[in-house]
């Protein structure tokens with residue numbers, strides 16, 4: 001799946017982290033050993049701090065120097081930068097720290113809520129500097145145990161409990177005690193584990209109990225129920241659920257996307273297509289003339305699609321803050337340089353809000369094509385006009401003004417541009 005930034009992606013902060021460099025095997029074993037010792041020392045310091053203050057530290061730097069004399073314990077030897085947690089959201093404001101502290105102010109409320117159900121086995125401090133094929137994160141639990149897990153341990157809680165049986169027992173007890181917890185991902189996790197150990201009846205009972213407590217206006221809860229039904233392969237029940245949800249929130253594109261999946265599985269190709277169009281109305285534009293826009297470009301000149309008629313045009317919705325857009329830029333530039341003299345051009349529609357940052361980027365990266373910038377981000381008039389909900393959105397438009405695709409990305413871009421220039425674009 002390609003990385004894409006959507007409006008308000010909640011999970012993006014959980015998955016968009018870079019991997020550290022990989023060391024030689026012996027060195028990396030040694031690093032894990034040292035990191036494990038660090039984590040245990042940090043764990044001790046945290047508990048001493050908690051005992052004294054009646055609460056956890058706000059940041060790990062609060063431990064230094066009273067509870068943690070040696071600040072080097074906060075640096076993992078695999079951390080090439082000597083004090084960065086990889087997740088920038090976890091960066092300690094006071095001093096170099098390699099570790100992600102799960103109770104930092106940003107996560108504290110969420111993690112405290114999670115702990116009610118998952119208990120003290122869940123991670124308290126995490127190191128992401130050893131990521132390789134075997135595991136992604138080295139963790140220290142609330143109960144001071146060090147173990148390896150995937151990045152999103154919530155999706156594989158058995159990694160933190162050691163066995164499936166133990167995980168089932170813990171989650172079932174947690175759910176019993178906190179049935180109304182805001183944190184719902186453990187419901188599907190438990191259903192998955194029940195299925196894994198062939199306890200389908202328990203899975204059914206859990207789903208039924210969940211359904212009984214589910215309030216009609218809890219949209220997110222309905223999606224969680226949908227996840228559980230999907231695990232049980234109950235497509236007909238899912239269809240019923242999401243059809244009802246569609247009546248309730250008729251503009252919800254996530255509901256439409258679910259209905260696409262369900263109808264596809266049920267073999268209803270036509271309905272699947274209908275919902276695909278509802279989920280992404282711009283699909284209907286493929287093969288049709290793209291309505292014109294008019295704006296002022298970054299140099300103060302009027303710009304419209306009509307000015308480009310006769311050329312193959314990439315109408316590129318992007319922003320400097322959008323990682324996947326920036327990752328795409330070298331490809332876009334290479335295609336531009338190869339085909340600009342043959343009738344290919346690009347119009348950038350920037351969803352940035354910081355004009356200086358945009359101008360700096362364009363200058364530093366030597367980007368010559370014209371840009372439209374309003375400073376209003378997602379609310380930029382051109383982006384609004386074309387219902388842009390996610391970027392990068394690279395719309396490739398044919399010489400006659402018809403839309404070839406709105407996903408002209410990666411290797412596909414050059415092929416599509418070359419074909420369109422030869423006058424034989426196949427949608």
Ligand SMILES: [Zn+2]
Nearest residue numbers: 035076127129
């Ligand atoms: Zn480490």
